[in-house]
């Protein structure tokens with residue numbers, strides 16, 4: 458008996474419609490993509506999609522403030538601000554996550570799920 462092809466064992470990609478591709482710079486949209494609620498953000502000409510659920514205590518993460526963060530550097534006492542609008546701050550207790558990776562800014566062990574955003578014929582789709 459032959460083993461199945463590895464790709465045959467993978468579940469098919471899941472795709473949800475996410476509305477028209479008309480978000481203004483810095484704008485967001487929250488879409489229901491059962492079983493998820495997902496925030497779509499348009500920052501610097503790119504779409505980002507993040508699960509709308511904070512891993513701390515379950516707040517709607519994507520209703521939080523978009524901000525930036527201090528960039529790492531090797532010079533004590535110096536600070537450089539960057540990544541403007543690429544950090545989402547949870548509205549309940551201010552945990553911060555990177556929109557591109559889903560990583561918590563202070564812990565490599567904590568993250569939120571991020572999704573791929575596809576733009577097709579003026580419409581957005583989120584893919585897992």
Ligand code: FES
Pocket residue numbers: 511512513514515516547548549550551552
């Ligand atoms: S619920 Fe998000 S930081 Fe607490």
